[in-house]
Amino acid sequence: MTNHRKHPIRRRARAVIGRGSLAALLVALAAGLMLAYGAAEAEDTVEPEPAEQETVDVDLPEDWFEQGETLYLQNCSACHQSAGDGIPGAFPALAGNPFVTGHPQGIVHLLLNGRAGMPAFGGLPDEELALITSYVRNAWENEAHPVDADMIATVRDGDELDLESGGPMERPGAGQ
């Protein structure tokens, strides 16, 4: 497998998030969701508007990609396959899937709660879910900003991730 490390590896990874319009992000999210799980005839894919870039700190270990890969192989690869290409008719591909690389709210919510047959992984600790999420958003040809445990906790608590910064919102004491 080829490892595409898109983000500089440092103690606190600098993440990049698009600052597109809320509406465009939500539309992209919905389109990705339909592709990933559910409607079999999602014909229109909606590209999010090209966006200004803003960097956000996320708190991840230096070897987040490697740790994330290990956890992915344990918890996800049986269905979505180690190359992230899924199994047609059974499990969606994660590589090149706009839902996976879109706004993190959707994929984190999916991991925590399951959907459309996919089991919930909410039993895993936030740190591990953050590593898995960050890995699938950056493995293969995917490229999207990583996610840290505080962001997982935000979604777990039923709060919305701040679409402007991608960081936790209305969560006192969240590490920024």
Place this chain on the structure above:
Amino acid sequence: MMGRDEGTTRGIDRRHFLRLLGATGGTAAVFGAMDAWGMIAASAAEAPPDLEGSADGRRVIILGAGLAGMTAAYELAKLGYETPIIEARDFAGGRCQTARRGFVQTEVTGRTQRALFDEGQHFNHGPWRIPYHHRSTLHYTREFDVPLEIMVNDNPNAWAYREEEDGNPFSGERVRIRELRADIGGYTAELLAKAVDQSRLDDELTEEDRERLIDYLVSFGQLDRSALEYRGTGGRGYEEDPGAGLNPGVPSDPHAFRDVLSHGAINSFRAIDSHTQKNTMFQPVGGMDQLARGFERAVGHMIDYGQEVVEIRQNDDGVRIVVEDRGTGETREVEGDYCLCTIPLSVLNQIPSDLSPEFSQAMNQVTYASTGKIGLQFGRRFWELDDHIYGGHTITNLQGIGNITYPSYGWQEQKGVLQGYYNFGSDAIEVSAMTSAERTRFALEAGSKIHGEAYEREFETAFSVAWHLIPYSLGGWASWSSDARQNAYPILNEPDGRILLAGEHLSYMTGWMSGAIESAWIQMEKIHQHAQATATRVQEAA
């Protein structure tokens, strides 16, 4: 503890009493009491709905020849409905399967296994237990003359094994469940009996209550009557069993209370008293698929095998199902007045259909359980011969293993197939990523920790399943969050146009065969009522 006044009030209303029980005894107590009154049946129904009227030439297309589909076909056909069943697999039964010699299974990954068990050996890799209160399942085992035998679901003589458990002196060492069970019960009874005896619970108890409770605790914990002390009991086993002649046996000493308390297995002992696990537990003689074969004898002629559903269409007048023959790849259309779809939602949500957006949304709310099992055939029943274990479960905390279950068939025969693991969730997913050979190795290494080298030496062949990787199933059973139960589940129980769903997923007995059967009963009644109502309207109009 229940207050004396409330508990003994005459004429206390039933609901209030149940609420009290719930508050004091937990839901298990409530369910027990409700069952005794017959307020809720253990499973909701015990016989198919008693329907009248005729089908008037109506045609119900049934998708899936699992227990739900075959139940509906069997009952609807009695009323005169035409009930063709579309089945993707080459056999009937859905998840109600048994692996025996020659059984072939291909996962969605393409990994294929062929069961190589000896003739006469088998392994229920799907459903494997029929509780006595699943009366709908027992209705059909009776109806189709499927002989039953006891499935030993509790065996105190099996082992408890914990690994890497903090403070547990038995960590890495097998202990008989009976020893732990007797000891924890005895010591707990002793503590409580002494507290009662020393009047520490007088606020809760009358003098008469105290005496009765102490009598119960002496009996429950096998205490010394005068000292109210637990000193061991024959029930935990003997150092040397009593025998003939001048051999009275050598009693065993209890483990220290603190040691027993540190053994995590004690927290799973009461599982046997949970609703679905209680004795009497049954299994069909010869494998669970004998139940599927029973249905098949009745409705097999209606089943079109090897036909994959590729589209589900409907309009105001009827349904149109597009199916693809797996052999030839050719597609054709099957038309009818109604569709009863028993395809698991994990699969159905990927099939193009005319289901309403609301319905599709609701389907997406359900998740499916990842779960796996492995059957291991051994050339010698060392668990019976060496350990005197006949059926039941050895309980472990070995990750990915869970329980090891000994066969409840073929007692004292030479060979047997035991269940080497039964795993769930992320454990099941992790193990399922292994090749079949790796899964076998994983199971053997774990079992050897408990049964020693016999587990490796006597091993002959294995067959494993990972239900989330099985085509047309994609999961063990539906798993509803409380949110989805509230918001999505009721929608899916209603017809969507002329399409209705049925299966274990539309029950509160998910993963149990009774859930599938009773769901079919409920949904077929709706179809029949609709057909009758519309037939009447047509007649009135004419």
